Each structure stands twice: as structure tokens, then as C-alpha cells.
Amino acid sequence: MAEVKYFTCVSCPMGCMLEVRLNAAGEVEDVSGHTCNRGIEYAKQEAVNPERNISAVVWVEGVLEPLSVKTARPIPKAKIFDVMEEIRDLSLKAPIQAGQTLIENAANTGVAIVATKTLG
Numbered sequence: 001m002a003e004v005k006y007f008t009c010v011s012c013p014m015g016c017m018l019e020v021r022l023n024a025a026g027e028v029e030d031v032s033g034h035t036c037n038r039g040i041e042y043a044k045q046e047a048v049n050p051e052r053n054i055s056a057v058v059w060v061e062g063v064l065e066p067l068s069v070k071t072a073r074p075i076p077k078a079k080i081f082d083v084m085e086e087i088r089d090l091s092l093k094a095p096i097q098a099g100q101t102l103i104e105n106a107a108n109t110g111v112a113i114v115a116t117k118t119l120g
């Protein structure tokens with residue numbers, strides 16, 4: 001059965017309302033409501049394999065201030081829980097440099113978890 005999904009494009013501040021028509025196989029057949037081609041790409045991604053950036057805070061041994069970390073690029077939404085578990089299980093020691101890779105391939109997504117600030 002065909003399906004229609006609606007999204008707000010977050011690729012720029014205009015926030016176009018996108019309508020995506022999927023066929024019975026779950027493939028994108030048509031996108032409307034976009035003002036530019038970035039909206040088409042966003043709608044296709046969001047409808048079939050949505051992705052999100054993740055940020056979190058973790059503790060570093062012997063440091064009172066928490067360390068903020070984030071994904072180096074968006075990960076599949078379905079992998080968020082697994083990635084958060086790996087972040088939670090991190091065991092870190094100072095010093096940590098801003099931009100330092102803390103996990104190379106978080107939950108087999110091919111995406112790294114990096115520190116967003118220098119600590120220690």
C-alpha cells in the first residue's frame with residue numbers, strides 16, 4: 001500500500017513543509033513542497049533512513065567538569081540507542097583534546113564520537 005509522509009525540512013531556516021509519497025515497496029516515488037533540491041534529498045533520506053546527530057556528556061576520570069561529546073556526522077536514527085550505550089560505557093582519562101576521536105566506529109555505523117572541548 002502506498003504511503004504519504006510529511007516532514008519539515010531542516011536544511012535551512014525556511015523550513016519548507018515536505019510531502020513524500022512512497023510506493024508499496026517503501027521506495028520514494030515523489031517529493032513535493034520543497035523550494036530547492038536540498039529539500040528533495042532531505043525528504044528522501046528522512047523517509048527511508050532518517051539520521052540524527054547525537055551529543056552527550058561523559059565523565060573523565062579525576063576531572064570534576066563533564067566532557068561534551070558528539071557524533072562526527074549524523075547516524076541512522078535506528079542506531080541511536082546502541083551508540084548512546086557505547087558513549088555511556090566510555091572510560092576516559094585526561095587530557096582530552098577538542099576534536100579527539102573517542103570511539104572510531106560507534107555501533108558499527110562508521111561514524112566516530114569526538115570530544116567537543118579540551119579537558120585536563
Ligand code: SF4
Binds near residue numbers: 009013014038040
Ligand atoms: S527545501 Fe530548500 S529552501 Fe526549503 S527548507 Fe529545505 S533547504 Fe531550505
